[in-house]
Amino acid sequence: xxxxxxxxxxxxxxxxxxxxxxxxxxxxxxxxxxxxxxxxxxxxxxxxxxxxxxxxxxxxxxxxxxxxxxxxxxxxxxxxxxxxxxxxxxxxxxxxxxxxxxxxxxxxxxxxxxxxxxxxxxxxxxxxxxxxxxxxxxxxxxxxxxxxxxxxxxxxxxxxxxxxxxxxxxxxxxxxxxxxxxxxxxxxxxxxxxxxxxxxxxxxxxxxxxxxxxxxxxxxxxxxxxxxxxxxxxxxxxxxxxxxxxxxxxxxxxxxxxxxxxxxxxxxxxxxxxxxxxxxxxxxxxxxxxxxxxxxxxxxxxxxxxxxxxxxxxxxxxxxxxxxxxxxxxxxxxxxxxx
Amino acid sequence: xxxxxxxxxxxxxxxxxxxxxxxxxxxxxxxxxxxxxxxxxxxxxxxxxxxxxxxxxxxxxxxxxxxxxxxxxxxxxxxxxxxxxxxxxxxxxxxxxxxxxxxxxxxxxxxxxxxxxxxxxxxxxxxxxxxxxxxxxxxxxxxxxxxxxxxxxxxxxxxxxxxxxxxxxxxxxxxxxxxxxxxxxxxxxxxxxxxxxxxxxxxxxxxxxxxxxxxxxxxxxxxxxxxxxxxxxxxxxxxxxxxxxxxxxxxxxxxxxxxxxxxxxxxxxxxxxxxxxxxxxxxxxxxxxxxxxxxxxxxxxxxxxxxxxxxxxxxxxxxxxxxxxxxxxxxxxxxxxxx
Numbered sequence: 001x002x003x004x005x006x007x008x009x010x011x012x013x014x015x016x017x018x019x020x021x022x023x024x025x026x027x028x029x030x031x032x033x034x035x036x037x038x039x040x041x042x043x044x045x046x047x048x049x050x051x052x053x054x055x056x057x058x059x060x061x062x063x064x065x066x067x068x069x070x071x072x073x074x075x076x077x078x079x080x081x082x083x084x085x086x087x088x089x090x091x092x093x094x095x096x097x098x099x100x101x102x103x104x105x106x107x108x109x110x111x112x113x114x115x116x117x118x119x120x121x122x123x124x125x126x127x128x129x130x131x132x133x134x135x136x137x138x139x140x141x142x143x144x145x146x147x148x149x150x151x152x153x154x155x156x157x158x159x160x161x162x163x164x165x166x167x168x169x170x171x172x173x174x175x176x177x178x179x180x181x182x183x184x185x186x187x188x189x190x191x192x193x194x195x196x197x198x199x200x201x202x203x204x205x206x207x208x209x210x211x212x213x214x215x216x217x218x219x220x221x222x223x224x225x226x227x228x229x230x231x232x233x234x235x236x237x238x239x240x241x242x243x244x245x246x247x248x249x250x251x252x253x254x255x256x257x258x259x260x261x262x263x264x265x266x267x268x269x270x271x272x273x274x275x276x277x278x279x280x281x282x283x284x285x286x287x288x289x290x291x292x293x294x295x296x297x298x299x300x301x302x303x304x305x306x307x308x309x310x311x312x313x314x315x316x317x318x319x320x321x322x323x324x325x326x327x328x329x330x331x332x333x334x335x336x337x338x339x
Numbered sequence: 340x341x342x343x344x345x346x347x348x349x350x351x352x353x354x355x356x357x358x359x360x361x362x363x364x365x366x367x368x369x370x371x372x373x374x375x376x377x378x379x380x381x382x383x384x385x386x387x388x389x390x391x392x393x394x395x396x397x398x399x400x401x402x403x404x405x406x407x408x409x410x411x412x413x414x415x416x417x418x419x420x421x422x423x424x425x426x427x428x429x430x431x432x433x434x435x436x437x438x439x440x441x442x443x444x445x446x447x448x449x450x451x452x453x454x455x456x457x458x459x460x461x462x463x464x465x466x467x468x469x470x471x472x473x474x475x476x477x478x479x480x481x482x483x484x485x486x487x488x489x490x491x492x493x494x495x496x497x498x499x500x501x502x503x504x505x506x507x508x509x510x511x512x513x514x515x516x517x518x519x520x521x522x523x524x525x526x527x528x529x530x531x532x533x534x535x536x537x538x539x540x541x542x543x544x545x546x547x548x549x550x551x552x553x554x555x556x557x558x559x560x561x562x563x564x565x566x567x568x569x570x571x572x573x574x575x576x577x578x579x580x581x582x583x584x585x586x587x588x589x590x591x592x593x594x595x596x597x598x599x600x601x602x603x604x605x606x607x608x609x610x611x612x613x614x615x616x617x618x619x620x621x622x623x624x625x626x627x628x629x630x631x632x633x634x635x636x637x638x639x640x641x642x643x644x645x646x647x648x649x650x651x652x653x654x655x656x657x658x659x660x661x662x663x664x665x666x667x668x669x670x671x672x673x674x675x676x677x678x
Contacts, residue, residue, distance in 0.1 A: 061611050062577075225606055238401075244610045250603040259598010263605065264589040267564055271583045271618040272400050278617075279610040 008101030043078035047125035126333035131159035147172035308332030347440030382417035386464035465672035470498035486511035488557035647671030
């Protein structure tokens with residue numbers, strides 16, 4: 001057994017700025033034996049997420065960097081083909097951090113069975129996985145949208161943004177999205193039910209955002225930074241909450257933008273408007289994961305929560321799909337179908 | 340009655356940058372009659388506080404601006420000389436917002452009797468007033484220093500900073516102060532009992548702060564901004580809390596500092612370290628005022644909380660004293676003795 005030839009994508013070199021094709025390489029190698037406590041998983045789906053760009057850098061972040069020559073980190077859903085952990089048996093569908101590869105040996109303590117009642121196991125990487133729980137816990141603990149308040153979120157058709165806005169609507173707040181194309185904006189309004197969605201390529205973004213938020217902004221769920229943040233800032237109301245979850249506009253930056261240095265203005269706003277900026281990572285609220293998944297799954301079953309998956313076929317196409325993700329080329333939760 | 344000639348200091352013009360002598364003028368005028376519901380107070384003490392610089396500007400802040408030709412706003416303690424409010428009688432010592440003047444007509448609903456058991460009624464403007472309650476509520480609600488953590492506060496010999504650091508010590512945290520002279524630093528360490536205090540004029544401030552905080556910084560009580568903030572930022576630990584209470588280094592700014600624009604780095608820090616920046620004003624926690632005063636007064640009685648008052652004699656000297664406050668020339672809570 002385990003004479004399987006595995007295909008995986010490794011970090012070949014640390015990107016400077018925008019990652020290039022040569023920074024990732026496809027490698028074939030024989031799998032190790034499944035050790036005691038591990039499960040061998042044949043991965044069906046690999047999740048591609050913006051945070052992975054950070055893992056490609058050497059610099060300290062909230063998680064350790066991927067080393068050059070290591071398999072790229074990433075969430076996976078797949079089928080157990082051999083189990084040496086008592087909680088799992090062959091045929092179980094599990095979610096875990098299997099990395100960018102077709103087969104993974106995962107410590108059983110670090111993976112979880114996918115609820116077979118869910119519409120598709122791939123949802124365990126999106127609306128019923130890390131992105132959905134990120135949206136849920138960021139709002140429950142920090143954003144706290146109240147009825148009648150206005151919430152703004154960018155990347156609104158993406159895995160996290162779509163859930164953020166729909167939860168705001170469920171909480172009877174107004175949801176204003178920002179997305180990267182007119183088609184995405186249409187989807188965000190029509191299918192996801194946001195009150196408005198603006199195209200961030202529109203040169204009049206600031207003006208239009210002001211029009212879309214006549215009562216100001218009470219919650220800004222920050223996942224992009226850059227121009228959107230600049231458009232949002234002057235519209236923040238007293239006591240607004242800003243969960244800081246991602247900054248995709250800056251992940252490829254190699255230097256700081258030109259001045260002036262607006263820090264004193266930002267801090268004055270924080271003081272005068274009594275703003276709360278708070279960064280978080282989904283696992284800070286690990287104890288709320290079960291509650292979040294139960295609630296999100298119920299909303300899906302009730303038709304209150306929509307989702308969209310954007311599939312790419314084949315591990316070899318993961319790098320280009322990931323580069324596209326950093327430029328907003330995906331439309332919905334980006335997944336690589338591996339088998 | 341009320342044929343009293345009152346002396347007051349009015350805003351004569353809105354300062355551009357650093358306020359000048361001509362921006363404030365001393366005016367004498369006859370007092371109005373005491374209206375129903377009001378008390379006439381002969382002020383003994385006027386509090387001078389950094390926030391007053393903001394009130395001199397036209398721009399929107401958390402409180403309305405002082406208009407040109409109006410008396411400058413400010414906290415006062417004085418003796419009731421005529422009462423048309425049932426809660427007060429002649430001779431009561433009261434604290435309220437009497438403004439920069441020798442006599443004030445104050446709505447009885449907006450002032451409070453000073454506890455006669457306190458060591459001095461002037462404390463109702465300092466350690467047992469707005470500055471003390473600011474320190475207390477900012478730490479109880481946002482900073483939350485825990486035993487063994489490290490707290491940093493600037494203007495450490497000032498009205499707010501001195502209380503912040505001493506509360507940190509009472510909570511068994513380490514307290515590192517920053518102050519504007521070696522004499523102040525000595526006082527902060529010896530009398531207030533901080534673990535360390537650094538002179539912000541020291542060109543090696545960043546290096547020395549790092550040495551003084553070998554385990555990083557868990558709470559930074561922000562009341563100054565500028566260089567101190569820059570020195571603190573790289574030392575913040577994961578999950579650090581930054582109550583934003585004041586930015587005295589920037590109150591006279593007329594333009595933003597030169598670039599680059601470090602916002603992406605600041606936001607990345609917030610995200611990666613899961614920092615909380617939260618602005619507050621003392622009256623956001625008005626419901627906690629009685630608890631705060633009771634606790635602070637008890638700590639004074641037990642010898643756990645020290646304070647220092649810096650008195651100036653005569654209303655006519657208030658403007659220069661205030662200008663000095665903005666440059667850190669006071670040593671302790673700055674008060675004008677009016678009679």
